[in-house]
Amino acid sequence: MSVSESKAYEAGMSLPEEARRRLALRLLNSVDPDEAFDQAAEAWLRTEAAAAYDALKADSSRAVPAEDVRAKFEAKWAARS
Incomplete structure (x- = not known):
């Protein structure tokens, strides 16, 4: 299943602030330097x-x-x- 960047953003923004913070850190850590x-x-x-x-x-x-x-x-x- 593939989700567009736009849909993923919308879903992420619907999360509570602390959950968005954790998700953002997980996403950043998933990217190679x-x-x-x-x-x-x-x-x-x-x-x-x-x-x-x-x-x-x-x-x-x-x-x-x-x-x-x-x-x-x-x-x-x-x-x-």
């Missing part, structure tokens, strides 16, 4: 992330407390619902 993604992540870490770290070390007044970052993400997430 992509070498291109690994290379892109490595390049990002060596360029953009390293530059941001260096800038923060040079001017620590730019630092944002982790609690503020978390609150901002939580507010954005809550606004999605």
Whole structure:
């Protein structure tokens, strides 16, 4: 039996949030790692992330407390619902 991507999505979205979370993780774990993604992540870490770290070390007044970052993400997430 084959299910279209659209039908699978609709079925998944009808699940409670915790079940969707578990399903999403199972689906992600079922996909083989992509070498291109690994290379892109490595390049990002060596360029953009390293530059941001260096800038923060040079001017620590730019630092944002982790609690503020978390609150901002939580507010954005809550606004999605």
